Amino acid sequence: MDELTLSVPGPITESLPADGEDAARDMERAVEGWERRLNRAIADADSDDDAAGAVVDALERFENRWEQYDDFVAELRAWGQSPIYAMAWRDLMGALMQQLYDHEDLGERIDRERHARIVSDGIRPGR
Numbered sequence: 001m002d003e004l005t006l007s008v009p010g011p012i013t014e015s016l017p018a019d020g021e022d023a024a025r026d027m028e029r030a031v032e033g034w035e036r037r038l039n040r041a042i043a044d045a046d047s048d049d050d051a052a053g054a055v056v057d058a059l060e061r062f063e064n065r066w067e068q069y070d071d072f073v074a075e076l077r078a079w080g081q082s083p084i085y086a087m088a089w090r091d092l093m094g095a096l097m098q099q100l101y102d103h104e105d106l107g108e109r110i111d112r113e114r115h116a117r118i119v120s121d122g123i124r125p126g127r
Helices: 010-014 021-044 048-078 084-102 106-120
Strands: none
Touching: 010 021, 010 084, 021 048, 021 084, 048 084, 048 106, 084 106
């Protein structure tokens, strides 16, 4: 499996307020770290299936974080605070998930791994 390349989409950093340079740098560093860890896991994997498993693990973490940031948006609004940073991080998680699915044949491998996990958890499709 080829190395992954992840990035922070321009519209996300452009949506930050004028004083959001620190948040943009934090996003860049976070994405670089995730990319490095994912590529290390892929390189260390014994097979493409194992590599896909590492990617699905990362996707699940991104999905959980997406949900947390989405919850923060509602909470911040309820408290009369600006949710712009929570929205930017939430959107970043969604963009990273999309980038993983869009990477060459990885989307198909992700789907297979997710289906295999459902079956191995004991959930069987009806006949």
